[in-house]
Amino acid sequence: MDKLFKNVVNIFNQACKKADISKTIHTILKQPKNEIIVNFPVRMDSGEMKLFKGYRIQHNNILGPYKGGFRYHPQVNLDEVKGLAMLMTLKCSLAGLPFGGAKGGVKFNPKDFSISEIEKITRRFVHALGDNIGPNFDIPAPDMGTGAQTMNWMMDTYLNTSGSLDRQCLKGVVTGKSVKVGGTKGRAQATGYGVVMCIEEWAKQHNYKISDKTFIIQGFGNVGSWAAKRLDSLGAKVVAVNDCAGTLYMKEGVPVRQLTEYIAENGSIAGFMGQELLSREEFFSMKADVMIPAALENQIGEKEAHAAQVELIAEGANGPITNRADEILAEKDIQVIPDVLANSGGVIVSYFEWLQNRSNDYWHEHHVLEKLQDKIIKAYHIVHDLSIELDVSKREAAYIRALKNIDEVYNERGIFP
Numbered sequence: 452m453d454k455l456f457k458n459v460v461n462i463f464n465q466a467c468k469k470a471d472i473s474k475t476i477h478t479i480l481k482q483p484k485n486e487i488i489v490n491f492p493v494r495m496d497s498g499e500m501k502l503f504k505g506y507r508i509q510h511n512n513i514l515g516p517y518k519g520g521f522r523y524h525p526q527v528n529l530d531e532v533k534g535l536a537m538l539m540t541l542k543c544s545l546a547g548l549p550f551g552g553a554k555g556g557v558k559f560n561p562k563d564f565s566i567s568e569i570e571k572i573t574r575r576f577v578h579a580l581g582d583n584i585g586p587n588f589d590i591p592a593p594d595m596g597t598g599a600q601t602m603n604w605m606m607d608t609y610l611n612t613s614g615s616l617d618r619q620c621l622k623g624v625v626t627g628k629s630v631k632v633g634g635t636k637g638r639a640q641a642t643g644y645g646v647v648m649c650i651e652e653w654a655k656q657h658n659y660k661i662s663d664k665t666f667i668i669q670g671f672g673n674v675g676s677w678a679a680k681r682l683d684s685l686g687a688k689v690v691a692v693n694d695c696a697g698t699l700y701m702k703e704g705v706p707v708r709q710l711t712e713y714i715a716e717n718g719s720i721a722g723f724m725g726q727e728l729l730s731r732e733e734f735f736s737m738k739a740d741v742m743i744p745a746a747l748e749n750q751i752g753e754k755e756a757h758a759a760q761v762e763l764i765a766e767g768a769n770g771p772i773t774n775r776a777d778e779i780l781a782e783k784d785i786q787v788i789p790d791v792l793a794n795s796g797g798v799i800v801s802y803f804e805w806l807q808n809r810s811n812d813y814w815h816e817h818h819v820l821e822k823l824q825d826k827i828i829k830a831y832h833i834v835h836d837l838s839i840e841l842d843v844s845k846r847e848a849a850y851i852r853a854l855k856n857i858d859e860v861y862n863e864r865g866i867f868p
């Protein structure tokens with residue numbers, strides 16, 4: 452199994468060389484600043500006490516408070532969270548946000564626990580983290596297996612345990628909250644919409660009519676389902692969706708809203724409209740125009756890259772393509788819009804939420820989405836132009852741009868001896 456951190460560091464090393472990043476800055480950035488691991492007990496509905504392991508990896512904060520999601524998944528481990536945290540540092544820098552990078556998670560499968568148990572795990576986790584998070588220090592957000600409800604519980608626990616009376620500003624301790632409790636309009640759809648905004652820009656450059664094209668999506672959670680909804684509204688056809696249960700293939704296009712509602716009720720695509728599911732292999736070898744991986748990392752390895760029959764891959768997930776697969780895709784002339792650009796819509800709108808919490812002034816949805824579009828398209832063109840100028844992949848160009856920005860800030864500030 453490929454290791455995410457190793458894959459991310461390999462590209463980081465190449466990019467540091469090409470960007471002429473000094474040895475000092477390279478040394479600072481190649482490992483996270485803080486690795487926080489907490490083991491905390493939670494009483495289950497049965498009365499039994501269970502121990503959970505939680506992580507918060509704070510990679511770098513030269514640009515501002517640490518920022519990045521919390522994941523609830525049985526595979527959560529130190530290597531994974533370190534890789535994801537480094538990606539956040541690069542993502543925030545590329546998007547021009549005043550944030551550093553972090554990531555965290557708890558190793559468990561939410562599907563095996565009741566809602567009240569998940570609430571207790573969440574509250575206990577926040578309690579165990581204590582002052583390691585805060586609205587001016589480290590600001591978590593949703594990722595796989597977490598969502599607005601999780602963030603609401605986190606904010607509530609933090610407000611009730613922090614001892615500060617500044618209730619308004621403290622709301623910004625987490626982003627991705629529901630709108631009623633201080634979240635922003637547009638955060639739910641931000642990541643998926645951002646992925647499609649990048650594809651729309653790519654399509655303009657390639658004279659590509661999105662409404663004539665076919666799309667396949669792995670993962671139909673927050674990112675995958677909102678990407679599908681935007682594609683649907685553009686008249687594009689999502690012909691296949693893959694999740695843990697298998698691959699749903701519908702030649703005439705998947706009915707996106709019905710599928711979203713079905714998954715919300717049933718947990719997966721299994722049984723949708725009585726359709727027989729195809730295999731995972733059939734998904735990755737399917738002929739279509741664009742693939743959006745929006746599930747876990749390392750999903751497209753050597754085998755999947757050889758099998759791929761698409762023209763473009765836009766990474767909704769973090770780290771879905773291994774280093775070797777990247778090379779094979781390049782040899783096959785399959786283009787990739789990399790994670791740190793394609794899925795940055797989530798953290799961009801998280802930044803807007805944090806600003807709204809600070810000012811207590813809440814924005815219209817169209818204003819949020821317009822500002823998201825401005826920022827992500829600007830980043831898209833920076834990456835595209837640099838990749839042409841330096842003759843490197845978009846992934847390398849994105850890393851180079853992000854690293855140069857961080858390097859400049861370190862150089863202007865100086866490094867504490």
Ligand SMILES: NC(=O)C1=CN([C@@H]2O[C@H](COP(=O)(O)OP(=O)(O)OC[C@H]3O[C@@H](n4cnc5c(N)ncnc54)[C@H](O)[C@@H]3O)[C@@H](O)[C@H]2O)C=CC1
Nearest residue numbers: 594595596642670671672673674694695746768769794797
């Ligand atoms: N939620 C957000 O705002 C952001 C999420 N991301 C990344 O996007 C990806 C998906 O995140 P979310 O949509 O938030 O998660 P989610 O928990 O809402 O949905 C995950 C989806 O992936 C599927 N899945 C899980 N394991 C799978 C497997 N082994 N094979 C196939 N499908 C599988 C699940 O069935 C589900 O449909 C992750 O890599 C995450 O880090 C990136 C930026 C922001």
Ligand SMILES: O=C(O)CCC(=O)C(=O)O
Nearest residue numbers: 519520592594797798801
């Ligand atoms: O919204 C955020 O702050 C972070 C989202 C995230 O975890 C990611 O972009 O991978």
